[in-house]
Amino acid sequence: MKKLAILLFTFFLLSLSSCIIVDNSPGPNGRDGFCYFGIDYDHHPPYSYWDNNKSIPFNPILGEYYNTYPGIYHFEYFINDVDYWYGTYQVFVNRGGPGLSDGRPGKDGVDSYLLLICDPNGYYEYRDNW
Numbered sequence: 069m070k071k072l073a074i075l076l077f078t079f080f081l082l083s084l085s086s087c088i089i090v091d092n093s094p095g096p097n098g099r100d101g102f103c104y105f106g107i108d109y110d111h112h113p114p115y116s117y118w119d120n121n122k123s124i125p126f127n128p129i130l131g132e133y134y135n136t137y138p139g140i141y142h143f144e145y146f147i148n149d150v151d152y153w154y155g156t157y158q159v160f161v162n163r164g165g166p167g168l169s170d171g172r173p174g175k176d177g178v179d180s181y182l183l184l185i186c187d188p189n190g191y192y193e194y195r196d197n198w
Contacts, residue, residue, distance in 0.1 A: 093171065098164025101177035101197075104133040105159055107184050112147075114186045119143035121159075133181060145186045153191055157184055162197060 105124065107117060108131045117128065120143075123136035138161040144154040159182055165174035183194040 092169055094169055095167035095171045096173045097167055098174035098176040100164050101162040101179045103136050103138055103159045103161050104179065104181045105136045105157075105184070106131065106133040106182070107186060110185055110187050112188055114145040115148055117143070117145040117186065133183075143184065145191075147188045151188075153186070155191060157182065157193060 105121065107114075107124075107128050113130060119141050121136055121139075121141040124134055128134065136159055138159050140156055140158045142154070142156050144152060146152040160180050162177035162180055164177045167174045178197045181196045181198065183196075185192050185194060
């Protein structure tokens with residue numbers, strides 16, 4: 069009987085010392101999406117192209133996307149030896165979603181793509197998110 073009382077007392081003490089901790093802190097934010105930029109044309113390729121985006125090579129391949137950073141950039145392209153167009157473009161980043169309440173990470177941001185179309189009659193942008 070004494071052994072049973074000691075066993076029950078020990079079980080009672082162990083049941084009081086065990087507790088459940090619930091942590092409702094949010095998980096980490098999802099990763100930001102990547103940014104891509106490219107140059108292309110519809111009718112005639114540009115005679116020359118320049119911009120101040122350091123991620124774009126000096127002589128970019130037309131129709132190719134390059135991994136870049138978000139920001140506002142200036143560009144200029146020549147149609148022939150004399151005539152040219154100039155302007156600015158802005159690259160955006162899609163941020164990751166906030167962390168979930170059960171500790172799981174948030175949704176990842178989608179990648180953003182910007183294609184600058186350089187034509188003799190002017191330029192325009194084509195944007196997409198994948």
